[in-house]
Amino acid sequence: MRALTLALALAASAVAGQAAATTYVFNAFLNGPNEFPPVASPGTGFSKLYLDTDAHTMRITASFEDLIGLTTASHVHAPTTDPNTGTVGVATELPSFTGFPLGVTAGTYDHTFDTSLLATWNPAFVTANGGTALGAEAAFLAALLAEKAYINIHTDFVRSGEIRDFYELVPEPGTWALMIAGFGLTGAVLRRRVATSARKLTT
Structure with a gap:
C-alpha cells in the first residue's frame, strides 16, 4: 500500500512539475x-x-x-x-x-x-x-x-x-521519468497483490 501511495505521489509531482514550468x-x-x-x-x-x-x-x-x-x-x-x-x-x-x-x-x-x-x-x-x-x-x-x-x-x-x-x-524529460517510475511502482504493487492472493488460494 505504501508503494502504491509513493507511485501516486510521483505521478502527482510529475504533473505539478510541468505546471510550475x-x-x-x-x-x-x-x-x-x-x-x-x-x-x-x-x-x-x-x-x-x-x-x-x-x-x-x-x-x-x-x-x-x-x-x-x-x-x-x-x-x-x-x-x-x-x-x-x-x-x-x-x-x-x-x-x-x-x-x-x-x-x-x-x-x-x-x-x-x-x-x-x-x-x-x-x-x-x-x-x-x-x-x-x-x-x-x-x-x-x-x-x-x-x-x-x-x-x-x-x-x-x-x-x-x-x-x-x-x-x-x-512533457519534459523529467516528467516522463517520474511518470515511468510511478507506473513501475504501481505495477510492482499489483504483481505483489496477485502473488499474495495466489498463495492464499493454495493454502
Whole structure:
C-alpha cells in the first residue's frame, strides 16, 4: 500500500512539475483530415510552439509540403469550445504570422514573438481577455493546455484552411521519468497483490 501511495505521489509531482514550468513546448502534426470539415489534401506539416511566460516570448516553427493550393495565411486559432475539434477565430496576429512564406506549396518557418506586445495578438482576442497583451498570453496558454488551440495553414485551394492540427503539450524529460517510475511502482504493487492472493488460494 505504501508503494502504491509513493507511485501516486510521483505521478502527482510529475504533473505539478510541468505546471510550475515557465517554458511550455507544444507539438502539432498538420494535415487535411484534421480540418473541420476534413479536406482531401495530400499536404502535411509539423509545428512546434515554445511559450515562455517569464520572458514573454513565443517561438513558432513550422514546416509543410505537398499543399494543393498556394499559401495565403497562417496563424493560431483559439479557444475552441471543446478540445481537438471545431473552429474558432484567430488568436494570434492578423492577417498572418510575420514572415510566414506565402504563395508557396511547401516551406519552413521560424519566428519568435514578444507576447507582451499587442501586435502579437488579434485585437478581438485581446479585447475578449482583459484588454491587455498579457491577458491574451494567459488566455492563450490556457487554450493550449486544454488542447483548444490549433495552427492553421490557409491556401487558395481552401480559404478556411487546407491543413491544421491542435497543439499538444510535450512533457519534459523529467516528467516522463517520474511518470515511468510511478507506473513501475504501481505495477510492482499489483504483481505483489496477485502473488499474495495466489498463495492464499493454495493454502
